[in-house]
Amino acid sequence: MNRFGVAKRLQQVQDPVIPIVGEWVRSNPGTLSLGQGVVFYDPPREITEGLETFWADPLNHRYKLVQGIDPLLEAISDKILSENGIQADPRKRVVVTAGSNMAFMHAIMAIAEQGDEVILPKPYYFNHEMALSMLGIEPRLIEPGPDMLPSIQDLEAALTERTRAVVTVSPNNPSGAVYPRPLLEAINAWCRNHGLYHISDEAYEYFHYDGSTHFSPGSLPSASDHTLSLFSLSKSYGFASWRIGYMVIPPQLLAPIQKIQDTNLICAPVISQFAAARAIQIGPQYCQPHLETINRIRKSFIKALSSLEPWLQIVPAKGAFYLLLRLEVDRSSLEVVRWLIEQHHIALIPGTAFGLEQACYLRVAYGAFDEVTATKALERLIAGLEQLKQRT
Numbered sequence: 001m002n003r004f005g006v007a008k009r010l011q012q013v014q015d016p017v018i019p020i021v022g023e024w025v026r027s028n029p030g031t032l033s034l035g036q037g038v039v040f041y042d043p044p045r046e047i048t049e050g051l052e053t054f055w056a057d058p059l060n061h062r063y064k065l066v067q068g069i070d071p072l073l074e075a076i077s078d079k080i081l082s083e084n085g086i087q088a089d090p091r092k093r094v095v096v097t098a099g100s101n102m103a104f105m106h107a108i109m110a111i112a113e114q115g116d117e118v119i120l121p122k123p124y125y126f127n128h129e130m131a132l133s134m135l136g137i138e139p140r141l142i143e144p145g146p147d148m149l150p151s152i153q154d155l156e157a158a159l160t161e162r163t164r165a166v167v168t169v170s171p172n173n174p175s176g177a178v179y180p181r182p183l184l185e186a187i188n189a190w191c192r193n194h195g196l197y198h199i200s201d202e203a204y205e206y207f208h209y210d211g212s213t214h215f216s217p218g219s220l221p222s223a224s225d226h227t228l229s230l231f232s233l234s235k236s237y238g239f240a241s242w243r244i245g246y247m248v249i250p251p252q253l254l255a256p257i258q259k260i261q262d263t264n265l266i267c268a269p270v271i272s273q274f275a276a277a278r279a280i281q282i283g284p285q286y287c288q289p290h291l292e293t294i295n296r297i298r299k300s301f302i303k304a305l306s307s308l309e310p311w312l313q314i315v316p317a318k319g320a321f322y323l324l325l326r327l328e329v330d331r332s333s334l335e336v337v338r339w340l341i342e343q344h345h346i347a348l349i350p351g352t353a354f355g356l357e358q359a360c361y362l363r364v365a366y367g368a369f370d371e372v373t374a375t376k377a378l379e380r381l382i383a384g385l386e387q388l389k390q391r392t
Helices: 017-026 047-055 070-084 100-111 126-134 152-158 181-193 251-264 270-282 288-306 333-344 371-391
Strands: 094-097 117-121 138-142 163-169 197-201 227-232 245-248 312-314 322-327 360-365
Touching (some): 017 333, 047 270, 070 094, 100 126, 100 197, 117 152, 126 138, 163 181, 288 322
Parallel strands (some): 117 163, 163 197
Antiparallel strands (some): 094 245, 227 245, 322 360
């Protein structure tokens, strides 16, 4: 008997693709990465006011309440009401987490048992699929249509007696697709009618283009008892390393999620919570100029990449800061990613990480660079893809 083995359930979990691509990047100095989903800008300088408040009280160096500090809970309550239309008692329905990845893990642990199923439309966010597999929950995958969105018919086909929830990500990672409000309303109602939870990941809520708008299904009048809304400061406020997200949950899940949070984390980093409270108070007007820059970069990428059509197809994207490309090649997306890094010093993420295995898909994350560096990255990407096209 091997006493030093590894848990079998983890052997079923895909290797995290970001570190794999990151290692290839490190092995090829000078590579520009359009891989990881981060923004190029920093948090607002005014968060230092929150840090000063933190330092003013020595007790802030101790553990705080599992749910979060009062100033941040109040700021979140005001924000979700004014921006998302969600009315929720922050002490009964809001939990601050160390990023929305943790919020998703908490949600699944609270609502599902081993052997249960969660409907996960492709292309999925890879950490969602990994979390389900780690916990012994079966992802019920839905194959994508041309718009990369599921339909109610897709949900019906995936439903079993073991289904516990449906996951939506809008704006979507990796496709950049935005779920239309009628579709989110229909999915939320379908979940309610079938006694299922609707987990709505809204990390990219501010990243909208070409007239698209954000809708939070948790704002629907009948949504409060079965909708979990997940949010993050990592993208909107450049807060990635501060590790602050939050979840708005049905009241019956508060006690279970408090147990989970207390066991895994106790509380989100307190100094980050003070900074986050100030950022949310500043509001999305801080993000807006940066979003305009990102949209200009987005348009330049779409224009340049369109020159390679129809060999290259761009999935329609009106949100987040991703483009999903489909290439007419007979090589796997992972092979193409490695080739682009080694030959052209430009990094992307393979579509296989998001469950897209029927063709060669690549995800482009165009939000990580300022306009000057983004232009350099785009030139390398076009050069690499043109060479790849010639070899096809």
